[in-house]
Amino acid sequence: MSVVAAPEFDLRLTLASGQVFHWEPDGDAWRGLIGGTVVRVEQRGAGLHVTPGCEDLAARYFALDHPLEAIYATFPSDAFSRAALDACRGLRIIRQPRWECLATFLTSSMKQMSHIRAMSLALRARFGEPVEGSAVASYPTPAAIAGAGEAALRACGLGFRAPHLRATARCVAEGGIDLEALAGRDTPAALAALCRLPGVGRKIANCVLLFGYERLDAVPVDVWIARVLRAMRGGGALAELEAFSREQFGSYAGYVQQYLFHHARVSRKLPAS
DNA sequence: ACCCAGGGGCAAG
């Protein structure tokens, strides 16, 4: 294992915050796939011990270059946001592979995180490619999912999400949307393009922009964030809450929300209104 | 038994 400098980083917290769902504990370390590469990572203080040869890959995936102190300087100063920052210091927004991120969050609707993980692992085992040294297979390609039967997808626990994932996979596989070219579009255009995919609405599209396209101002509003924002703002419909979040939290609103999300879930608390 | 989960789509007001 070689060592990468990782100040202001909390690996366990980052992996537990509902961004990725396929990492496995391995002693004091974690084992997972970054794209198709198996990586073992272990945090010891400010040093991240990584599988030799994977230093740059891991540093980029875990976004060790994000300027956390500058990001924290933009955090709101109310008591709940302060508590979230204290509780989540070192949590970073991971740079995920785009298709994997889109497909995983497409299956996330009305599911608890433990089940999102179960669906991801089932899809990988059934339609992905085995990776040497990893118990977890690579995430299935768009073509692999597009070619799967709906019944086989439902057998992975997808339920009503099965036809949506299949149709979106077909669109990606046939070039109906170019996920790489989307990186060059501005955020509103990229959001609109993602929302045209079956099973993808504003919440999931914003997750993909935040976790797959480095749009750190993207604000996915799920049931947890909605509760937090309603307590701060005093009610409001989803569209109003999203606008409130963007206006209040600024250019790192996605980071702020991720901290609020994780803190609300773990502490079972909401802002005092 | 009952409620909820990192929602989306569609029809009806």
Next chain:
DNA sequence: CTTGCCCATGGG
């Protein structure tokens, strides 16, 4: 442009 309801499925 909003609201109501359904869509499967597992966990608390």
